[in-house]
Amino acid sequence: MARTDLTDLLSFATVSQEGSFTRAATRLGVTQSALSHALKGLEARLGVSLLTRSTRGAVPTEAGERLLRIVGPQFEQIDVELAALTELRDRPAGTVRITASEDAAATVLWPVLARLLPDYPDINVEIVTEQALTNIVAERFDAGVRIGEHVEKDMVAVRIGPDMRMAVVGTPAYLRKRARPKHPEDLTAHRCINLRRPTRGGFYPWEFERKGQALNVRVEGQLVFTSLPLIREAALAGLGLAYLPEDHVAPDVAEGRLVRVLKDWCEPFPGYHLYYPSRRQPAPAFTVLLEALRQRG
Numbered sequence: 001m002a003r004t005d006l007t008d009l010l011s012f013a014t015v016s017q018e019g020s021f022t023r024a025a026t027r028l029g030v031t032q033s034a035l036s037h038a039l040k041g042l043e044a045r046l047g048v049s050l051l052t053r054s055t056r057g058a059v060p061t062e063a064g065e066r067l068l069r070i071v072g073p074q075f076e077q078i079d080v081e082l083a084a085l086t087e088l089r090d091r092p093a094g095t096v097r098i099t100a101s102e103d104a105a106a107t108v109l110w111p112v113l114a115r116l117l118p119d120y121p122d123i124n125v126e127i128v129t130e131q132a133l134t135n136i137v138a139e140r141f142d143a144g145v146r147i148g149e150h151v152e153k154d155m156v157a158v159r160i161g162p163d164m165r166m167a168v169v170g171t172p173a174y175l176r177k178r179a180r181p182k183h184p185e186d187l188t189a190h191r192c193i194n195l196r197r198p199t200r201g202g203f204y205p206w207e208f209e210r211k212g213q214a215l216n217v218r219v220e221g222q223l224v225f226t227s228l229p230l231i232r233e234a235a236l237a238g239l240g241l242a243y244l245p246e247d248h249v250a251p252d253v254a255e256g257r258l259v260r261v262l263k264d265w266c267e268p269f270p271g272y273h274l275y276y277p278s279r280r281q282p283a284p285a286f287t288v289l290l291e292a293l294r295q296r297g
Contacts, residue, residue, distance in 0.1 A: 008042040009071050011035055012050055016068050019057045092284035093122030099136060100145035102129045103228055103245065104272050108161050108296070109145060116292045123285045131197070131226065137277055142286050148270025154278060160293040161272035165246040166207070168266070169258040171238040180261050181241075184208045184217045187262075191240035192219035193231050206243045208265040215265075219243075 015024040015035070025032045043050050050064035060068055100109055105127050113125055128134075128141070136144045147164070148157065168181070170190075181187050187206065194203040203224065205216040221240045225231050228244060235242035235249075236257060242249075246266070252258040274293055276282070282290065 005042070005045070008038045009067075010075060011038045012042060012064070013068060013072055013075050015039065015051060015058050016060045016064065016072075019059065021053075021058060091122060092120060092288045094283055094285040095124040095126060096143075096283075096286050096289055097126045097128070097141045098143050098145060098274075099128045099130060099134045099139070099141045101131055103248075104145040104161075105129050107247070108272050108293070112289075112292050112296055116289065120285075120288060123288065125289070136275075142283075143274050143276040143290075145272055145274050148273045155275040156278045157273040157275045158290065158294055159271070160274045160296055163268040164271045165268050166243055166266045167246045167249050167253070167260050168206070168241055168243055168262045169235055169249050169253065169260050170241040171236065171257065172259055174238045174240070175259055175261070182262075184215050184262060184265055187217050187219050187241065190219070191221040193221055193234045193240045193242045194219065194224045195228070195231060195243075196224050196226050208262065209267045210265045 011024070011028065011030075014028055015021060018024040018027065021032050021035055025035045028035065039051060046063075046067075048063040049061050050067060051058045052061055098109065109127060117123065117125070133146065134141065134144060136142075145160070148159065168187075178190060179186075181190065184206070192206075196203055203218065206219055208215045208217065219241075223231075223234050223239055225234070228248060231242045232244055232248055232252075234240065235244075236252065241261070249258055249260075253260050274290065276286075
């Protein structure tokens, strides 16, 4: 069926429902002459008269009544479905899949989800925690959360957290037995607690910067983890120096359980960003979550 036939059928149904070319033209946003021309064209193609026209209005003929019984319910159903789509926009539903580091999931995503989801019972969220950088397109994730400087260039990146700083910490008892490091290279003389890369197999380097001078240090020690909370526990047990996000150890430093060193070498860097493909149209459920996270950032 040609697109003009559908348009003309809608015009016929509207005139029949309104009983007037004037009211139907206003409802459809067209001129009366255009509407009349469309109806005459439809009648000519079908070879029957569909409307009886008079000064009092327009009423369907017998053929028109039969056609109206066919197409009228169809157009009504279309209106119902379009309204349902509008409700879906107003009441977002669906599943949002996000890949994030364990720290990002716990410190950034979870506080927002705990407040948001009770108001949106039709939104489901799946968070996969992993340290490795994931190809979110290939793995069918809606988005990922990583530190800003690790986000791929072809992605839309939205800041969802403040700048971050790292902290090198150890217990007072540990530091009493060894000279406090004054320079990052002094760490090679210390027992340090390492974080293993999940994919490459090596250890994350400890990254430092001061006044534009950047320096990466490879450290060694008795313990290796893939979990930041366990690294903190090992540091509190006096088993070495730890390299952790500042906010993870701030209470321990404030209460004297841990002592911070090399603070002047730990400058701020871009915090967590949510990223997603630039060519993908975000679904309503994802948009709701994105806006909540954006406000947090």
